Each structure stands twice: as structure tokens, then as C-alpha cells.
Amino acid sequence: MKPAPMNIVLRIAAIIFTMLFSLVYITTRTIAPEYDFVYATEQVDSDVEVVFDDMAVPHIYANSEPDAMYALGYVHAMERLWQMDLLRRAGAGELSALFGRDMIENDKYLRSLGMRETAIRTVETLESTASPQVLEAMKAYLEGVNAFIETKELPFEYRLINAKPEPFKLRDVYCATGFMAYSFAIHLKTEPILDWMKTSLDSSYIADLAWGQAGFTHIPTGEKPRDISGLASRVHALDASRPVPQWLGSNAWVLSGDHTASGEVIFCNDAHMSYASPSVWYEAHIVTPDLEYYGNHIGGLPFPAIGHTRDHAWGITMFVNDEIDLYRETIDGDRYLHGGQWLPLEITTEVIEVAGEEPVEFEVHKTHHGPLLEEDLAMWWTFNHYPENRIHEAFYGFSRGSGIESFAASAELVHAPGINLMYGDKKGDIGWWVGAKLPIRPDHVDTKVAIDGTDPANDPTGWYGFDMNPKLVNPERGFVYSANNAPQPNDSVRYPGHYYAGNTRAAGIFEALSEPKNDWTVADAQTIQLDHYSPVYRQNAEVLVAYADAAGAEVEDFMRRWDGGHLVEDVAPTLYYRWMYRTIRAAMYDEFERAATEGSAQEKFESWHKTIVSENSFPRLLANANSPWWDDVRTEEEEDA
Numbered sequence: 001m002k003p004a005p006m007n008i009v010l011r012i013a014a015i016i017f018t019m020l021f022s023l024v025y026i027t028t029r030t031i032a033p034e035y036d037f038v039y040a041t042e043q044v045d046s047d048v049e050v051v052f053d054d055m056a057v058p059h060i061y062a063n064s065e066p067d068a069m070y071a072l073g074y075v076h077a078m079e080r081l082w083q084m085d086l087l088r089r090a091g092a093g094e095l096s097a098l099f100g101r102d103m104i105e106n107d108k109y110l111r112s113l114g115m116r117e118t119a120i121r122t123v124e125t126l127e128s129t130a131s132p133q134v135l136e137a138m139k140a141y142l143e144g145v146n147a148f149i150e151t152k153e154l155p156f157e158y159r160l161i162n163a164k165p166e167p168f169k170l171r172d173v174y175c176a177t178g179f180m181a182y183s184f185a186i187h188l189k190t191e192p193i194l195d196w197m198k199t200s201l202d203s204s205y206i207a208d209l210a211w212g213q214a215g216f217t218h219i220p221t222g223e224k225p226r227d228i229s230g231l232a233s234r235v236h237a238l239d240a241s242r243p244v245p246q247w248l249g250s251n252a253w254v255l256s257g258d259h260t261a262s263g264e265v266i267f268c269n270d271a272h273m274s275y276a277s278p279s280v281w282y283e284a285h286i287v288t289p290d291l292e293y294y295g296n297h298i299g300g301l302p303f304p305a306i307g308h309t310r311d312h313a314w315g316i317t318m319f320v321n322d323e324i325d326l327y328r329e330t331i332d333g334d335r336y337l338h339g340g341q342w343l344p345l346e347i348t349t350e351v352i353e354v355a356g357e358e359p360v361e362f363e364v365h366k367t368h369h370g371p372l373l374e375e376d377l378a379m380w381w382t383f384n385h386y387p388e389n390r391i392h393e394a395f396y397g398f399s400r401g402s403g404i405e406s407f408a409a410s411a412e413l414v415h416a417p418g419i420n421l422m423y424g425d426k427k428g429d430i431g432w433w434v435g436a437k438l439p440i441r442p443d444h445v446d447t448k449v450a451i452d453g454t455d456p457a458n459d460p461t462g463w464y465g466f467d468m469n470p471k472l473v474n475p476e477r478g479f480v481y482s483a484n485n486a487p488q489p490n491d492s493v494r495y496p497g498h499y500y501a502g503n504t505r506a507a508g509i510f511e512a513l514s515e516p517k518n519d520w521t522v523a524d525a526q527t528i529q530l531d532h533y534s535p536v537y538r539q540n541a542e543v544l545v546a547y548a549d550a551a552g553a554e555v556e557d558f559m560r561r562w563d564g565g566h567l568v569e570d571v572a573p574t575l576y577y578r579w580m581y582r583t584i585r586a587a588m589y590d591e592f593e594r595a596a597t598e599g600s601a602q603e604k605f606e607s608w609h610k611t612i613v614s615e616n617s618f619p620r621l622l623a624n625a626n627s628p629w630w631d632d633v634r635t636e637e638e639e640d641a
Contacts, residue, residue, distance in 0.1 A: 034078070043143055044070050059285040065133075066140040068286050069302060073144025076282060080299035081148065082157045083278055084176075085165045087300050090244045091175030091182075092116040096360075097353040098163055099243070104360055106238050107352045112364050112371045114384045115178025116171075122389040123170045129388060134396045141302035142168045163355070168300070176300045177391060179244070181383045181417040186498055186612065187324035188235045188379070193607040195326070195449040196229035200595040208627045210501065210616035211448065225328060227598040228377055228450060232607040245276040249500065250317035251529070253481035253509055254424040254432075256474070261519040265424035268525050269306055269315030271296075281306075293399045303395035312425035314398045314407065317482040319418035319434050320612075321497040323382040325441075325460075327369040327453030331376050336367050339456045343368070369453055378453060383416040386437045386463070391415065394435065404429040404473070411435045412466040418497075420482040431473040432480035434487065438464045438495070447496045448613075468493050479513045481506070501616040504536050536619060538564030541576050543622040544583060555579075580618060584609060587621060587629040594633050 035052045044067040051059045058075045062068035076084065089095050093111030095103040110116075126135060145168045158164060198206055252269040260266050273280040282297045284304075295304025306315045330337040334345050346366040351359050364371055369378040370385070383389075390413040397410030404423060411421045414435030423431045439460040445451055451458045470487035472480050485506035486499035500506070512528050541559045548556055555575055562572035585605060592608075593601040608614050621627055630640050 043147060050075060055283075057283045057285065059287070061287045063288065065288055065291055066136055068288050068291070069137045069140040070144040070147070072284055072286065072297075072302065073141035073146075074148050075144075075284070076141075076297070076299050077145040077148035078152070080278060080282060081145075081165065082155045084145070084168075084300035086244050087176045087179060087298075088168070088172040089175075090242065091119065091177070091179035092172075093350075094353065095242070097355055098161060100355040101357060103242075104352060104354060106242055108350075108362055109235075109238055109373075110179075110182075111350050111352065112373060113178075113182060113379070114371055114381070115182065116175055118384050118389065119171050119174035119178055122174045125388075126170065129390065130393055134393050137396065138170060138173065138302050138392065142170065142173070145300075161355070173301060173392065174389060176298070177389070178383060180298065180301075181323075184318050184320070184417045185323055185381075185383075186320070187322060187326075188373075189232050189239075189607070190498055190611045190613065191324070191326055191448055191450070192228045192231040193604060193611065194613065195225075196227055196604065197608065198446075198449050199225050200227075200597075201591060202628070204628050205591065208617075208621060208624060208629060210613060210620055225450065226376065228326070228374065229604050229607060230599055231374060231377065233603050236607065236610065245274045245280070249320070249484040251481075251483045251505060251509060252315045252317050252420065252422040253479060253513060253525075253528075254422055254430040255513065255520055255525070256430050256478040257428045259478045259513075259518050259520050261521050264426070265313075265428060265430055266520060266522060266525050267308070267313040267315065267422070267424040268529060269317075269422060270529050271306065271316070291400065295399055301392070301395075303392055304399055305395060307399055309399065310426075311402060312407070312423065315422045317420040317422070318484055319420050319436055319497065320484050320499055321418040321434075321436055321438065321495060322447045323416055323418060323436075325369075325380040325445075325447055326373075326450040327367070327378045327380060327458075328450045329367050329369070329372065329376045329378050329453040331372075334365075337454045338368070339454075345372075367453065369459070377450065380460070381416075382418075382437060382439060385439075385460075386415040389415060403427075404431055407431070408433060408473075420484075422480065422482065429474060430480055431471070432482060433471040434469040436469065438469065438493070440464055441494060441496070443494070448498075464493055470495065477514070481509045481513060483509055498612045500612060501536075501619075504534065508533070508535070532566040534564045534566070536564075537573075537576060538562060540580065540619055540622055541572070544576075544579055547583075547622075581609065584614070584618060584621070587627075590633050591629065 044062070046063045046067065048067050048071040049061040050071055051061070053059065060068050060071045060075070062071060085098075086095070089098065090110060093107040093109075093113075093116055095110075096107045149165055149167065154164065250269070250271040254268070255266040257263045257265050271281070280298060282299050283294070284297060285294045286292065293304065293307050293309045295307030297304045307313070331345075332342065334347065335342045336345055337343075348364050348366075349361055350364055351361050353359050366372065367378045369380045371379055373379050394410045394413040397413070398407065401407055401410055404425065404427075407421075407423050408431070411433045412435075414421070415437040418434060418436030418438075421433045421435045423429070423433075440462045441447060441460050442457060445458050468490075470490070483505035484500045486497065487495055508531060509528060512531075541562055541564075545556050545559045558572045558575055559579075562570075562576065566573050588608070589601065589605055592605050596604055621629060625640050631638050
């Protein structure tokens with residue numbers, strides 16, 4: 001009897017599956033990393049021992065710092081080479097060399113931002129600006145990375161696309177740093193849509209939003225600027241298509257020993273990186289006769305951003321200050337207008353290597369503000385404009401320094417991205433500093449929208465000194481904290497930014513730490529880190545239920561009983577976020593639709609809904625039943641909430 005056709009198909013499928021499984025198994029077995037080894041080579045002065053613990057964290061024992069850094073670079077490459085390669089290529093706008101023409105537009109955009117150019121410029125000055133110890137450590141790290149590339153089997157991803165990574169250079173460290181700075185800079189997704197809203201809607205609508213610090217750029221009567229909101233949509237689309245994840249915010253706090261059961265400082269930091277495989281962070285323990293630290297690294301960067309020694313601990317959250325300003329330029333051919341004079345555009349030709357195809361050339365046009373991201377829109381960015389890029393010297397100092405004064409001196413070296421730096425030590429000192437170079441901007445300029453680039457009076461005039469940055473050292477209350485919230489206002493300094501509302505994560509941490517409690521333990525602190533309740537969202541839900549007229553009894557019941565928690569099995573959070581979205585859209589979409597003379601109203605609404613300003617504005621909108629947003633402009637009647 002002949003086998004049935006279906007049986008033949010199933011047998012063939014089983015054979016193919018078995019062959020593919022065997023191929024993948026054999027291939028991955030041949031390139032599996034080697035764990036627990038003693039590294040001996042002419043590149044290190046003496047043997048280096050690397051031991052991986054049960055959590056797969058490498059512990060590196062060496063007789064000198066350069067040898068330890070060499071080994072760290074080697075194990076980084078051994079476990080994260082593909083990730084490291086993508087990160088540096090994203091910062092340099094060189095993804096097309098791996099992935100082909102699908103990444104050309106991404107590379108054009110990333111190259112235009114100027115991260116690669118800034119990295120090259122930084123490396124050219126390193127010999128004269130960086131300390132010899134920092135430079136030696138960085139070079140040793142890169143030698144370790146390249147030793148792995150030259151001597152070991154490459155990760156499976158390279159076989160899939162028939163590629164080999166280029167050797168790593170100092171430039172790559174700073175390209176990766178540039179992408180890190182870009183990843184945290186949400187301005188290009190936020191300010192174009194805010195600009196459209198401000199120039200297209202009545203001021204009464206803007207007044208009901210959590211816009212932040214005041215200050216308004218003058219718009220001449222009778223002139224409506226070009227709609228630039230499409231840039232936000234374009235940036236969202238490019239970021240989503242890139243094989244490198246975006247990074248998010250974080251929480252951190254430090255408790256004085258006066259409030260702990262042990263009398264010792266308790267340090268907490270949970271960095272909110274987006275999910276990725278492999279993880280963004282790479283933990284490692286370094287031990288030499290003169291140095292010991294346990295740190296959280298980013299692959300491709302030699303020094304840890306978060307970590308601790310035997311004497312102190314440090315960590316970070318993002319400051320989310322406004323590091324990018326958009327300027328509307330007046331362009332005429334290859335020149336632009338500024339201060340009543342026509343100045344020449346700086347024009348450079350960039351070349352993008354494309355896998356399997358001829359290289360692609362394109363031009364980048366710049367004004368003194370920065371590159372033109374669109375025909376008449378220039379980007380001014382702290383990362384590119386500040387003359388020194390010393391963030392890796394800062395990270396080096398955090399792990400090698402001793403004492404709070406040493407830490408503060410290292411914090412002063414950070415320029416961009418702006419970060420909240422947290423500190424605690426065995427002596428009992430605690431502190432928080434903002435590490436960032438903050439530009440001095442004219443008071444009349446609203447940095448959340450596009451600025452008139454023709455008027456020199458709108459340009460930054462310099463930089464504040466580090467002594468003007470927000471900080472808090474050994475406060476009487478006994479703790480410092482940060483959750484991407486805005487710092488306290490300062491009469492002398494403006495800190496514009498896209499901060500998270502202080503009544504959300506920050507408020508929860510502050511309230512918990514402010515309890516009259518002097519016996520905090522590590523376990524107590526962990527309960528705050530694992531806190532999944534949001535009193536603000538619970539309050540929002542109560543208002544939504546009060547306004548509801550057709551939500552359904554079951555939905556309303558879920559909302560009434562919701563405590564603001566976000567356990568996996570909870571139904572209410574899903575209902576809340578959908579209800580919140582629909583409420584915001586019902587309130588605002590009709591105004592967007594009426595004002596959108598160019599482009600899609602839905603696209604503009606989606607860009608707005610993804611901003612922190614939108615998230616921060618929702619409680620404010622709910623609290624005002626008479627807000628103009630509640631009126632449906634498509635009807636003759638005037639509605640409220």
C-alpha cells in the first residue's frame with residue numbers, strides 16, 4: 001500500500017526540521033563561549049584569571065589595571081560582540097554595511113545627527129585632554145575586544161549575513177556613546193508635534209496642558225510656520241525599524257545610615273532599560289592589587305555606568321533636560337539668513353557603505369546651529385556643541401575614585417546625556433548631582449518648540465558652571481532620590497526638559513522614604529523597587545468612572561475596585577490604559593482634525609499621545625471639566641466633560 005500524500009509531506013517536514021535543528025545545534029556548539037579560563041598572551045603582562053559565577057557574571061583577577069581591562073574587552077566581545085557592533089554602527093550611521101539597502105534611510109538620518117563626526121573630533125583631541133591612565137585603560141579594553149575577533153569563532157549572526165566585524169577603535173567607543181545620548185533624547189519625537197500644536201491651536205488649548213516652564217518664541221502676526229510635525233512621526237518610524245533598542249528612564253535613591261537598622265548607607269538604583277536580548281547591561285567584577293569594583297557596563301564601553309567598590313556605590317537616572325533645540329532657518333540655495341546677513345551653509349558629502357551594492361553618497365547641510373534635519377529645520381544639540389566629550393573619564397573616576405569630593409569632581413566631567421548621579425559611601429556620605437553641561441538660553445525662548453533661527457538673540461549664550469547644576473549633599477532629611485522628575489526651580493537657572501510628573505514615581509518614592517522610620521533594611525528598600533502601584537492612575541480611574549455613561553457595568557466595577565496595582569493577572573490596568581487612550585482621543589482628535597491642514601490628523605495625534613507632555617497632561621485634563629478640549633468642535637453645542 002502506498003503511503004498517503006499527507007504522510008509523505010509530514011515525513012519530509014520532519015527530515016527538514018531535524019536537519020535544520022542539527023545544523024543550528026552543531027553551529028552554536030562550535031561557537032559557544034569558553035567559560036572559566038586563564039588568559040595568557042603577549043598582550044598582557046601576566047596571566048589573567050576569569051571565573052564565571054552561577055549568575056554568569058565574570059570575575060576578572062589580574063595583576064594590573066591594563067591587564068584587567070584587556071580581559072574585560074575580551075569577555076565583552078565573547079558574549080556581546082553582535083550587540084556591540086550594532087551599537088557603534090548605530091552611532092556612526094553605518095548599519096547598511098551589515099543589513100543592506102533597508103537601512104540606508106536610517107543611516108542617512110543617524111549620520112546627519114553628527115554623532116560620528118563628534119566621535120572623530122573627540123578622538124583627535126584625546127591625547128591632549130584625557131589622562132594617561134584613562135587612555136591606557138581604554139586602549140587595553142579595545143585590544144581585548146579585537147583579540148577575540150581575531151582569534152575566536154564569530155557569533156552566529158555574522159554567519160547568517162556572511163559578514164565580519166571591523167576591528168574596534170577609540171572612535172567606536174564615542175560613536176556608541178553618541179547613540180546612547182541620542183537614545184535618551186526624546187526631543188525630536190516631542191518638539192515637532194508641540195510646535196504644530198502651539199502654532200495651530202488657540203492658546204486656551206495650550207493653557208490646559210502640562211507644558212512646563214513658560215517662555216514663548218514670537219511668531220509674527222499673519223505668518224503660520226511650516227508644519228514640522230511630520231519629523232516626529234518619521235523619527236518614531238526610523239527608531240522602530242532599527243535593530244537597536246531604545247532606552248528609557250530609571251529610579252534611584254540613597255538612604256543615610258541615620259535611617260537604617262544597620263547604621264550603614266543603603267543605595268538603590270533600578271535602571272529602566274527596554275527589554276532586549278541580550279540585555280543592555282553587562283555585569284562584571286574586576287580585581288587587581290590596586291583596584292576592585294563590581295559594575296554594570298554597556299557592551300562596547302569600557303567603564304561601568306553603575307557599580308560599587310568596597311567603599312562606595314554610585315548609580316544613574318536620566319535627567320531628561322532639554323539638550324536639543326530646533327531652529328527654523330531661512331534658506332536661499334547654499335546660504336542662510338542670520339542677524340541680517342547671508343551666511344554660507346556648511347556642506348559635507350557623506351558616503352554610506354551598503355552590503356551587496358554600490359556606496360551611497362548624500363550631502364549634509366549645516367548652519368551654525370547644527371545640521372538641517374529638514375529643508376529649513378536645524379538641530380542644536382549639546383552633545384555636538386560642547387567642546388569636550390569627557391564622559392568616559394567621568395565613568396572611570398566613579399569606579400576608581402575615593403570619597404565624595406572625588407566623585408563630585410568626576411561628575412563635573414559629564415556633558416551629555418544629562419544624568420542624575422547618585423552616591424553613597426561607608427563613611428555615611430550621600431549625594432545627588434546633575435551631571436550635564438547646561439546651556440544658557442535667553443529667557444524669552446521656549447525650548448519646547450521650534451525657534452526663529454534668523455535672530456541671534458534666540459541663540460544660547462554660553463554654559464552654566466557645574467556649581468549651578470542641581471545637587472543635594474547629605475541633606476537633613478536623610479535621603480536623596482531621582483525618578484526622571486524635574487529638579488526644584490532655581491531663580492538663577494532654567495532647567496527646561498521633558499521630565500516625568502513629580503506626582504508619579506517620584507512622589508511614591510519620596511512619600512515612602514519620608515515615613516518616620518529609622519530601621520530601614522535592604523529588604524524594605526526592595527519593596528519600593530518592586531512597587532507596582534500608581535495612586536495617580538487610581539485617581540484618574542475614579543474620575544473616568546465618574547464621567548462614564550456607557551462604559552458597561554463590568555468595566556466600571558473593575559475600575560472602582562482597582563487599587564492602582566499592575567500585577568500580571570490584573571485586568572484593570574489593561575482597561576485603564578485603553579480607556580485613557582480613548583478618552584484623550586475623544587477630547588482632542590476633533591481639534592487635531594480641524595487644525596491639520598497638512599498631513600494626517602491621526603498621525604499627529606499618535607505623535608502627541610506618545611509624548612511625556614501628553615502623559616503629564618492627562619490628570620490635568622480630567623480635573624478640568626470645562627476645558628476647551630472637551631467641546632466637540634464638529635457640533636454647534638458646547639460640550640464639557
